Amino acid sequence: MSTVAAPRKVNPLLAAYLANLAAHPLRTKAITSGVLQFFQEVLATHLAGVPARRVPKDAPFYEHALARVKIESKAPKMTLYGMLVSAPMSHALVGITQKLFVGKTGLAAKVGQLLVSNLIVAPIQIAVYLSCTAVINGARTVDDVRKTVKAGYMNALRVTWMTLPLTIVIAQRYLAPELWVPFINLVQFVTGTYFNTKMKKIRMAMDAKKTKKDQED
Template structure:
């Protein structure tokens, strides 16, 4: 059941990110099935469907396994030292694994075709993602330790991840959109200059 929730959250994260950032979905051809036109009108594209698959097959099982393992390792330990050790274990073991898997998956979803391309993507973004995780993760872990029942930790972390993921998704999409618009302006200016110099 958690897999379905995670898949749905990843799907919504992509659709919301595109919608909020104002990134248009490629319009289907006129002879495409009506369901494809409906999905495009709702800002749903192939990437959103891939994100749902990622959430269902990768993110949910991994998150459930890592959080469950962390809980088992610290089961029954309620002292301050144990709580600090749990935060450190989360930051130094769980976060790096989650960050690497997330980046590798995003590389594939965004079109990486070779293992080398995936590795380059992971290397390029690993410490940026990890730094954010090291700020957010201890805070969410403290909240979970104090306020969230153990059986609700996975959904709690999924919601936090959804909010942050949507925020970063919007930010990245806006940057890409601005870069694409700038490149288009520069291309038009260059064409204009080339045209006037030929006259």
């Protein structure tokens, strides 16, 4: 008597997300990136110990509520960054990388694709990310942006080099294909929160140093 394996059941929400990703890849990625960047910004603000914004006592209730949970103007700005910068850039770079290796499935192709992702795609993404977050977090001059990028670039690149290959290996070996995208998004959310937290701490240290210097002068 032969038996037929039951088809794998997929969560309806996950199935709907994957269907939208297939039908409208850029739009779905933009919305996903925007939402994740919003929560990433709020979480990083808490983790970095950024003081809550002071609001007037007679301000509306919602302003006090937003200040208490540290949702400031930077959160929607990071949402716009995710939707208008990060997602389109990632979509284009990954698309170019895939076209370079289309139809190639051997070990050399896999290694080559990993090298391109780590040595070309990741450095570009990190430089753009750190530059944008520097501006969003208060950098107002090119020199401020350059200093912020320089302070966090190699650390961010090292973390990416450690996590990206491991993430791909875990996804391919232990997860069903329909779970790869959510898993990679989760890893990117965690590493992005870490980067953003570090940048906020660096920015606060730079501001404190500048304030101290101004007071001494």
